[in-house]
Amino acid sequence: MTTTYYDSDHARKPLASEVSNLWNHRGLIRLIVTRDLTVRYKRSTLGVWWTLLNPLLTTGVMWVVFGNFFRFDIKSDVPYIVYLLSGILLITYFAQAVLASGSAIVNSAGILTKVYVPPEVFSVSAAIAAAVNFVISLAILLIIQLITGVGVPWTVVFIPVVVLAMLALTAGLGLLIAAAAVHFFDVLDLTGVAIQLIGYLTPTFYPLAFVPEKFQWMIKINPLYSYLTVFRDVVYGNAGAELWMWAYMIVSAVVILVVGVYLFSRSWRRLVILL
Amino acid sequence: MTEQAIQVSNVRLEYRLSRSNIGSFKEYAIKTVKRQMKYESLWALDGVSFEVAKGEVFGIIGPNGAGKSTLMKIMARVLPPTEGRVIVRGSVAPMIELGAGFNADLTGYENIVMYGTLLGRTPERMRRRAWEIAEWADLTDFIDVPLRSYSSGMLARLAFSVATDIEPDVLVVDEVLSVGDAAFQLRSEERMKILIERGASVVIVSHNLATIGDLAARAMWLDHGRCMMAGDPNEVIAAYKQTVDGGAP
Numbered sequence: 001m002t003t004t005y006y007d008s009d010h011a012r013k014p015l016a017s018e019v020s021n022l023w024n025h026r027g028l029i030r031l032i033v034t035r036d037l038t039v040r041y042k043r044s045t046l047g048v049w050w051t052l053l054n055p056l057l058t059t060g061v062m063w064v065v066f067g068n069f070f071r072f073d074i075k076s077d078v079p080y081i082v083y084l085l086s087g088i089l090l091i092t093y094f095a096q097a098v099l100a101s102g103s104a105i106v107n108s109a110g111i112l113t114k115v116y117v118p119p120e121v122f123s124v125s126a127a128i129a130a131a132v133n134f135v136i137s138l139a140i141l142l143i144i145q146l147i148t149g150v151g152v153p154w155t156v157v158f159i160p161v162v163v164l165a166m167l168a169l170t171a172g173l174g175l176l177i178a179a180a181a182v183h184f185f186d187v188l189d190l191t192g193v194a195i196q197l198i199g200y201l202t203p204t205f206y207p208l209a210f211v212p213e214k215f216q217w218m219i220k221i222n223p224l225y226s227y228l229t230v231f232r233d234v235v236y237g238n239a240g241a242e243l244w245m246w247a248y249m250i251v252s253a254v255v256i257l258v259v260g261v262y263l264f265s266r267s268w269r270r271l272v273i274l275l
Numbered sequence: 276m277t278e279q280a281i282q283v284s285n286v287r288l289e290y291r292l293s294r295s296n297i298g299s300f301k302e303y304a305i306k307t308v309k310r311q312m313k314y315e316s317l318w319a320l321d322g323v324s325f326e327v328a329k330g331e332v333f334g335i336i337g338p339n340g341a342g343k344s345t346l347m348k349i350m351a352r353v354l355p356p357t358e359g360r361v362i363v364r365g366s367v368a369p370m371i372e373l374g375a376g377f378n379a380d381l382t383g384y385e386n387i388v389m390y391g392t393l394l395g396r397t398p399e400r401m402r403r404r405a406w407e408i409a410e411w412a413d414l415t416d417f418i419d420v421p422l423r424s425y426s427s428g429m430l431a432r433l434a435f436s437v438a439t440d441i442e443p444d445v446l447v448v449d450e451v452l453s454v455g456d457a458a459f460q461l462r463s464e465e466r467m468k469i470l471i472e473r474g475a476s477v478v479i480v481s482h483n484l485a486t487i488g489d490l491a492a493r494a495m496w497l498d499h500g501r502c503m504m505a506g507d508p509n510e511v512i513a514a515y516k517q518t519v520d521g522g523a524p
Contacts, residue, residue, distance in 0.1 A: 004364075004365060004444075005362075005363070005364055006361070006362065006367070008349075008355055008356050008359075008361040009360050027392055027397050027399070028392045028398075030398070031392055035381070035389065111393060112353070113353060114353065114371065114375035115369060115376075115393055115394055116353050116369070116395075269355050272355065273289075273290065
């Protein structure tokens with residue numbers, strides 16, 4: 001059953017309403033997440049295997065270009081392919097999560113204009129689906145680490161911290177973009193460009209030392225640099241993550257999530273009529 | 276009869292139509308700076324008030340564009356009123372534009388579970404009920420077939436069967452009685468009547484005045500977002516007919 005008591009004067013209480021809405025719709029969220037993961041590849045022959053194949057192929061291309069033609073010296077104990085793949089997996093996760101979460105509400109307009117479902121359910125589900133996708137795709141990274149002799153250190157138990165921080169960050173950004181996209185569809189195109197820029201400002205395929213010293217602050221100020229360094233540190237060890245990076249990762253995740261949910265909550269009542 | 280099932284008081288709903296036809300952020304920014312943003316307010320509902328008692332059937336009639344569907348969506352919680360207040364007590368089954376969220380790539384079974392969950396039921400309950408829902412819609416042979424192979428009639432039957440597989444306190448119905456072929460229409464009308472007889476409060480919108488006359492205990496005539504008349508359905512229908520036929524009997 002839907003609601004048992006509805007009063008249009010009861011406004012959303014930012015944060016509290018969203019938390020209870022998401023909890024009350026956890027069954028729906030689970031359904032949407034599984035549907036996202038299965039429907040995406042429903043018409044392809046290889047199906048869910050694309051989750052693993054996609055980043056592997058991208059990495060293959062970049063490995064040929066940057067590992068052989070340009071030859072970056074990453075000054076690390078790990079082979080370039082491990083460095084590269086770990087970067088691509090995390091950046092792809094970020095890009096997919098933000099785009100999917102940001103477009104989830106305009107894409108669900110057909111539902112939201114017909115039945116009552118709290119709209120944040122769709123954005124958050126998309127962010128969760130991207131997180132699950134990322135966790136599945138980690139399998140290839142770990143396999144390649146084993147093959148190349150890097151091994152799998154015990155610190156991988158901290159991977160969930162990175163995944164959860166990224167989930168908070170992308171859901172917060174996603175809600176902001178989703179609200180803006182109801183007003184202006186262009187926001188989604190703009191998001192694609194912004195993600196690309198952030199991607200290049202993150203040392204996925206090049207080492208930080210490659211960047212001239214006077215520009216390095218531009219990379220360090222990008223939260224994804226902290227995410228990636230922490231991720232590399234826990235997934236294959238000694239990537240040089242410092243305490244401030246852990247702090248920056250967690251603080252940025254919490255701040256963006258709270259700001260995103262708050263602004264979304266405040267603006268939704270004016271937005272729903274525009275869908 | 277202490278509390279009303281539905282209370283709608285002084286509800287107004289504004290659609291903002293921008294004359295300047297702005298689609299992009301850049302244009303918006305430029306026009307806002309130049310103060311060229313011109314909105315034209317369209318009040319789809321302009322001060323509507325009514326109450327529906329528990330177990331009462333309330334009919335709404337009026338021409339196209341009168342605001343009937345908007346009013347339905349406000350009661351179904353899909354749209355918040357711009358002004359005024361709506362209170363609905365009890366579980367609501369919105370029967371407006373059925374089949375929201377149907378996915379052509381998913382099977383009948385998967386869609387039954389998804390659609391029912393979107394309507395606010397639990398996935399567990401939907402999995403339990405899926406077979407009976409398909410049975411009632413006469414679609415058990417197609418339950419594992421993707422929806423893309425369904426005909427439009429089959430889709431309508433499936434949607435209706437899922438939407439009515441409940442015992443709601445409040446039913447908000449928007450002309451959905453007319454789905455499927457003649458035989459299915461009979462069965463769906465029967466099912467609606469059973470839901471009503473179980474004591475649900477009903478708000479029904481229809482262009483079929485005979486349906487309203489038969490079912491409703493009270494009726495309201497809506498035009499241009501305003502209540503023209505409310506009360507005994509036969510009187511309201513008669514008055515409405517006069518304006519439509521220009522007074523002809």
